[in-house]
Amino acid sequence: MINTSTFPVIETKRLILREVSIEDASSILTYLSDEEVMTYYGLEPFQSINDALDEIAWYQSILNNKTGIRWGITLKEQGVVIGSCGFHNYVSQHFRTEIGFELSKEQWGKGIATEAVAAIINYGFEQMNFQRIEALIEPPNLPSQKLVEKLGFIREGLLRSYEYTNGKFDDLYMYSLLKQDFEKVV
Template identity: 75%
Template sequence: MSAEHFPIIETPRLRLRKITAEDANSILVYLSDEDVMKYYGLLPFTSVDDALDEIAWYQSIQDQQTGMRWGITLKEEDIIIGSCGFHNGVPKHFRTEIGFELSKAYWGKGIAAEAIKAVVNYGFDHLNINRIEALIEPANQPSQKVVEKIGFIKEGLLRNYEYTNGKFDDLYIYSLLKQDI
């Protein structure tokens, strides 16, 4: 999942690009929101250092060739309003997971679906991926609706799959195969 230079993806409304340290304040704005972080697996961010740590993680998964994370911007503005990308990739099995989040100010406008669809297509077309998984908490119905809209299929429930913020979380596992699109 490496790229010599980070790919830019454009959609009708969005420009998906690499997130840099200069974006830390923008990321802090939405990742400090309790509603955005409710199903993220981390506590709301409280400092620019938290955002810089997140950006460092994005770079580390790219360096390790286990993922790529794009910043979501509106074409007319170059401000990060969310992110979307791959993590926990297993190249020998042509499989990866997708994750995403979006500033609450942009919920309900189809932006997440537009970004996810573009990233999914990029993964299938350029990264030799065959299977993309989405792991979503049962209570996170908006995210379930977004991935279902794109064509992901719910395969089942992973019980007590993750331990985050002092509790075990069940997660639905969704998948989309290259042959499905």
């Protein structure tokens, strides 16, 4: 399902979703060092270029291990990475994966995250043959909940103390979108 031979580039009306490289480390550091962007990310705000390089190494490792894929979000006219989105925790025998996304604060409220996430959902169902895409979202993270609900995800329940991040246990809502309930949104 996850092909590592050629990285798929996805184009939308305003965006190009592409592979992230070490040349993107400074732009990743810019938005992942922002406290507001990192509120629900599960990590402390990045402090150095090495933090960004570690993130890029994680993107490469999930691709190499065939457990996920992460695209850099760029505006067509700029080419600078302003966020990322992708799939992780892919379970091939169950055709199931989780989705994740984040975006630079300067780009919030413009529909960019929705456009990017819709594009990778289309790709996931059509090209990667997923049956189920999950989103795990902290209850206070209302913007992410609204985004996935707009794209057709259903909240299935609350996973209590599901993750331990930044020195605390977090509850997470479990959302899912099934292939048979999916309507192409791009």
